[in-house]
Amino acid sequence: MGKSLAMYMSLLRVLLRLAGVRSQVVEIEPGTVVHFWAPAENPNKTKIHSQAKRKPAVVFLHGFGFNGISTWQFQMLALAKDYAIYVPDFLFFGGSITDKTERSPAFQAECMAKGLKKLGVEKCTLVGLSYGGMVGFKMAEMYPDLVDSMVVTCSVMALTESITRSALERTGFSSWAEVLIPETFEGVKKIAELCTYKSLAMPDFFYRDIFQDMFINHKKERVKLLEALQVKDKDFYIPHYPQAQRIHLLWGEEDVHFTMEIARNLKDCVFEWSDDEGNSSVNSEDVLEGLQPHPDIRSLTIEGYGGENFSSWILQLNNLTVLRLTGCSKLRQLPTLGCLPRLKILEMSGMPNVKCIGNEFYSSRDSAGVLFPALQILTLSMMYGLEEWMVPGGEVVAVFPCLEKLSIKYCGKLESIPICRLSSLVEFEIESCDELRYVSGEFHGFTSLRFLRIWDCPKLASIPGDFRDLNSLKKLIVNGCKLGALPSGLQCCASLELLSIIYWKELIHSNDLQELSSLRTLLIRGCDKLISIDWHGLRQLRSLVYLEITACPSLRDIPEDDWLGGLTQLQKLIIGGFSEEMEAFPVGVLNSIQHLNLSGSPKFLGIWGWDKLKSVPHQLQHLTALKTLWIMDFKGEEFEEALREWLANLSSLQSI
Structure with a gap:
């Protein structure tokens, strides 16, 4: 010092x-x-x-x-x-x-x-x-x-990123490290000038002492501290x-x-009710009315509100960009939010007494032009009493024109979801909606959609419309539904990389997959009524890295020739669990795997048996490229004895 x-x-x-x-x-x-x-x-x-x-x-x-x-x-x-x-x-x-x-x-x-x-x-x-x-x-x-x-x-x-970019542009620096980790005592003077309203009149030797004492050690660590701040x-x-x-x-x-401007954007407000306060709906409504925030507020969270009705001041928050309503257990009607011009994120959860999303949600007047003009993310969750979701009435030009992400989860009584003209939608997710029977509208024109996930909706029997225009779709995941066929036009989704068909209880045929040239992952699992797959179409999917076909107990029509031969990129294969009437593992599958082994794939193999199979296929002992072998539902002493003998031949095997 x-x-x-x-x-x-x-x-x-x-x-x-x-x-x-x-x-x-x-x-x-x-x-x-x-x-x-x-x-x-x-x-x-x-x-x-x-x-x-x-x-x-x-x-x-x-x-x-x-x-x-x-x-x-x-x-x-x-x-x-x-x-x-x-x-x-x-x-x-x-x-x-x-x-x-x-x-x-x-x-x-x-x-x-x-x-x-x-x-x-x-x-x-x-x-x-x-x-x-x-x-x-x-x-x-x-x-x-x-x-x-x-x-x-x-x-x-x-x-x-945006704060960093604008701040550095204003001050002429190239990085935060250049601003805050000076290389000379002049840099210390610059920090002092930036951090104080009036310049400090101190001699240079004092700045030199500060530089020697505070900025020589731990430079690398401080650079890492700055990097960890940036998101x-x-x-x-x-x-x-x-x-x-x-x-x-x-x-x-x-x-x-x-x-x-950054300070104004930081303004955030959270209203949280304790359990006692939430018990009185009248008191809660009076309190909320009295808590009217500044009209310039950007973000608002209301949690545990115990009133049945919402305050009218919500209509005046024209600068609001983020709104979260959670645990408002007595609320019967959603507030009117469709005319908030800057609202980008809307999350609503835990409102069991809301039974309908109706016109009042969109606008307080019959003609409103564009509704939710800036909304990008809409999330509905744990709305256990919600039964109906209506489209807005009156002369409306557009609804949700900028919506990019729509997530609907745990709405057990909801029977339909309107999806008309959501041309900006990128991600769409539906989960655990037990009574959902149909999605009104069509997916036609959803040119921006990249991710579609429908999970555990046991009464959903169809996905409407034509997928022909979904040029951007990369992931389609459907689990636990009543679907009996693949969506129309799916074969035209040239960008599709992942297709997951899991527990489709009514699916009988799975065809027309050969045009999905970008497909890297294909999962077909738990489809009880599935009797046929376009096996020869599968061999055209030359980008496949992961293929799974399992637990389809009606599937028995499996070709004997090499139907996997063209899948040279395949790294992970899980297959089996076919018809109980079959007494041996399909020869065509085994021949295909052996052929792939010559080109060094797959590295991961999962074989799923069934009760009638008494021994594991002997062809497995020749798969020298395997690194991981997973065997399930094979029984009997023959299986155990064979496995011990064959392990010595699997020279690349790392885990089993």
Whole structure:
């Protein structure tokens, strides 16, 4: 440490000691220690004072430029008389260090929280600057019982792609490391200029001392810390914070990195009712009416609301982009949301008394033009009483014109789903809708659809429309339905990479697959009535990597020639569980596998037997390319004896 900085720090330590604050090192776990500036007396050791008489705990979290004492020295001296002040150094700042490889803000938050608890802190207010604000948000999310409230200044929840791009463009830097990990003392001066409202009049030798003391060590680790902060826009989410956990944002109008626009976008509001509050619907409605948020709010979560009706102020939130309604158990009618111009994400779950999605959901007037004009993600879950979903009435130009993801799960009484003209839809998922009989509308024109998953809808008998135009479809997964045929036009889905046909109880024939030239995974499993497959069409699927045909007890018409010979890319094959009337494993299957073995595939083979089979096929002993062999439902001593003899021949086998 340089002389000037050493002299200043010595004086500062004396002043802090007089204020009742001292330096402490806390071992979080073996190999990880965190340095704190903390009250000289541990509250755990103070027996004569009750919790009510203790000073309120305030934790100051520093930014990325300087350590704790350098950032918060003036606040520490000013507030130590009335508050229990705690100022930790983050890992790789000050005296904090770890031998762990984790660099995420969540790990920093965990270490800070554990250190505070070891120092006897049960409840605290966080004050976070910049990087400290990001770690503070994580602490509030992960440890709500510890963090009572939080003040965040000049910070964001994460460095998203868009925030990073705009911030670096404004300041002329190429990376966050260039901004925050200076190579010279002039870089330290630049950080000070960016982080302070008025430039600090300090001589260059003082900046040199700061550079030598704070920026020489742990450069690689700090680069990793910065990398761990950066996330893709699509991966960023706003966590749920209880209403009681107050969060206050402070922002500077001239902040060049995190502008006022970013601050406004951070505004988030969560209304959460306790069980007692939710019991009175009248009281809940009065409370919700009185909690009308600022009209500029961007994100709103309402959880456990006990009212039967929703407040009308929802119609005025024209800047709302995210709305989550969950556990509103007495709500009978969904609020009117179709005219919110900027709503992008809508999630609704746990509303058992909502029986119908009707006109009131879309608009409060007969003619509304475009409804849900910006909505991209719509999720319905655990709407156990929902029976009907209507299309909007009146003169409507379009509904959900921008919808990209639609997810409907655990709506056990819902009988139909309208899907008309969802031309922007990319992902569509239906799961556990026991009474679903049909999907109204057609998939014709869904040119953007890439992922379609229908799971456990036992009464769904057909998928309407023609798949001929689904040029972008990559994954089709249908499990546990009453479908009797593949969707019309499926053979034209040239981009399809995964087709999963599982537990189709009425499927009899599976044909016209040969045109699916991009198909990499094909699963046909548990189709009780399936009697025929286009075996020779399968050999045209030259991109197949994984093929499974199992548990189809009516299937017996299996060719004896080599119908797998063209599948040279095949790496995983699981096959068997055919008709109980067959007394031997199909010769054609075994011949095909042997032929593939000559080209080094497959690496994984699963053979599924049935009761009449007394021995495993002897051809298996020649499959020298196999690395994994899985055998199921073969019985008898002959099988066990043969297997022991053949294992020696399977020279590449790694697991069985």
